[in-house]
Amino acid sequence: MHAFADAIAAGASGEELANIPIPESYRSAHVLRSETGMFEGVESADKDPRKSLHVSDVPTPELAPDEVYVAVMASAINFNTVWTSIFEPLPTFGFLDRLGRESEWSARHAQDFHALGSDASGVVVRVGSAVRKWKPGDRVTIHCNSVDDQSPTSHDDSMLGDNQRIWGFETNYGGLADLALVKANQLMPKPKHLSWEEAACNALCNSTSYRMIVSKHAGDLKQDQAVLIWGATGGIGGYAVQYVLNGGGIPVGVVSSPERAELLHKMGCEHVINRKEAGYQFWKDEFHQDESEWRRLGKDIRGLIGRDVDMVFEHPGRQTFGASVFVTARGGKILTCAATSGYMIEYDNRHLWMKLKSIISSHFANYKEAWAANQLLCEGKIQPLLSRVYPLDEVGEATLAVHRNETEGKVGILCLAPEEGLGIDDPAFREEVGEDKITLFRSMG
Numbered sequence: 001m002h003a004f005a006d007a008i009a010a011g012a013s014g015e016e017l018a019n020i021p022i023p024e025s026y027r028s029a030h031v032l033r034s035e036t037g038m039f040e041g042v043e044s045a046d047k048d049p050r051k052s053l054h055v056s057d058v059p060t061p062e063l064a065p066d067e068v069y070v071a072v073m074a075s076a077i078n079f080n081t082v083w084t085s086i087f088e089p090l091p092t093f094g095f096l097d098r099l100g101r102e103s104e105w106s107a108r109h110a111q112d113f114h115a116l117g118s119d120a121s122g123v124v125v126r127v128g129s130a131v132r133k134w135k136p137g138d139r140v141t142i143h144c145n146s147v148d149d150q151s152p153t154s155h156d157d158s159m160l161g162d163n164q165r166i167w168g169f170e171t172n173y174g175g176l177a178d179l180a181l182v183k184a185n186q187l188m189p190k191p192k193h194l195s196w197e198e199a200a201c202n203a204l205c206n207s208t209s210y211r212m213i214v215s216k217h218a219g220d221l222k223q224d225q226a227v228l229i230w231g232a233t234g235g236i237g238g239y240a241v242q243y244v245l246n247g248g249g250i251p252v253g254v255v256s257s258p259e260r261a262e263l264l265h266k267m268g269c270e271h272v273i274n275r276k277e278a279g280y281q282f283w284k285d286e287f288h289q290d291e292s293e294w295r296r297l298g299k300d301i302r303g304l305i306g307r308d309v310d311m312v313f314e315h316p317g318r319q320t321f322g323a324s325v326f327v328t329a330r331g332g333k334i335l336t337c338a339a340t341s342g343y344m345i346e347y348d349n350r351h352l353w354m355k356l357k358s359i360i361s362s363h364f365a366n367y368k369e370a371w372a373a374n375q376l377l378c379e380g381k382i383q384p385l386l387s388r389v390y391p392l393d394e395v396g397e398a399t400l401a402v403h404r405n406e407t408e409g410k411v412g413i414l415c416l417a418p419e420e421g422l423g424i425d426d427p428a429f430r431e432e433v434g435e436d437k438i439t440l441f442r443s444m445g
């Protein structure tokens with residue numbers, strides 16, 4: 001893949017890139033089927049991705065007619081990288097095996113390695129015979145919604161497609177690598193004013209938060225609505241704060257340190273709760289919750305904004321869900337896309353039905369939503385949240401840092417890009433948007 005890296009650095013044309021041979025194998029971060037039992041008996045928090053994530057060559061899969069190869073310049077860690085690397089809640093090989101049974105082309109995914117990664121920026125180097133809108137040389141970012149466009153269920157909201165999958169998590173050949181195999185309908189233009197790593201870190205979290213806050217499929221935010229955002233300087237939380245502010249809403253951000261509180265203020269989020277300082281104990285013990293603690297959170301919110309929140313951006317799951325349902329205003333929405341602290345959820349249903357609240361599930365985003373979220377990045381209206389950057393060889397360290405909640409925003413990974421700061425094609429627009437805004441989260445790295 002170095003020939004591609006050199007050619008891209010030298011400004012090679014699409015035609016020149018198309019003439020460079022695709023190697024038979026390429027460097028990727030992957031887990032191994034033979035190691036899925038390696039953490040048996042180990043507490044979740046002590047499972048170490050440095051032990052399970054390997055960086056070495058895997059064989060290059062054949063290209064299907066509706067796919068492209070992308071030379072990956074940079075990628076990013078997502079929380080699904082953590083899940084795959086600690087084999088929780090299940091090893092991802094089950095996803096690959098199920099996909100492998102679907103068709104002849106799908107069979108390529110069922111391997112004894114799982115090359116993971118659900119974000120990337122890079123350059124298209126080959127297109128399949130059925131690809132119309134993209135060509136070698138195109139500079140792209142990749143969204144992770146992998147859908148079968150021959151299924152009728154994919155043609156209203158493709159997230160409802162009966163075999164919808166997350167690329168690089170439920171499929172093989174993901175973005176934490178020098179080469180990625182993606183469907184043409186996962187491609188989006190790279191924001192020209194961002195570096196490779198700034199461009200690579202957004203698509204998964206940015207699109208998820210766009211759907212949750214903005215889209216009619218979930219939040220459908222209106223002006224002046226207040227939204228409680230858990231993990232407000234985390235991956236999805238940091239984009240959610242931006243969407244609420246852009247949409248004329250009022251974010252109430254929850255974080256766990258004064259540094260993160262300060263970062264939220266710099267983002268323009270006026271109302272901040274430090275959950276560590278407040279010391280909420282929503283669970284008295286493993287089986288019982290404490291409603292007086294829910295009330296205390298509600299009181300703190302009212303103390304800040306003078307009323308209840310219209311929505312809660314919910315993803316911690318078991319530890320917070322009961323409180324989230326309680327503090328939502330009458331008729332409000334609890335938007336849920338995850339359960340980091342546990343997926344067996346408990347809440348008091350009386351507070352839901354008597355006050356006509358709704359729990360709305362959300363998962364990634366369809367192509368139209370991902371494209372809209374990417375367009376806002378291209379226009380400088382949403383900023384990347386890159387806080388740290390690691391080389392691909394240190395993907396285990398990077399994943400461990402996210403697993404331990406030591407990072408803010410997004411963690412980038414350099415793949416073929418030899419150093420940070422490359423790939424900026426429109427420095428004038430970058431200046432217009434503002435270096436301080438684009439790099440705000442780097443101060444935390």
Ligand code: NDP
Binds near residue numbers: 234339362363402
């Ligand atoms: P990050 O680790 O970047 O951020 C999560 C934030 O949540 C942390 O910054 C932390 O903030 C907060 N947090 C963690 N544990 C708790 C807790 N017990 N109570 C309250 N807050 C907590 O992760 P992401 O934002 O990228 O992802 C969050 C979750 O969403 C993950 O489970 C991920 O798998 C899921 N996800 C789902 C998607 C989907 O499409 N369904 C897409 C993207 C992510 P602090 O400590 O400062 O409060």
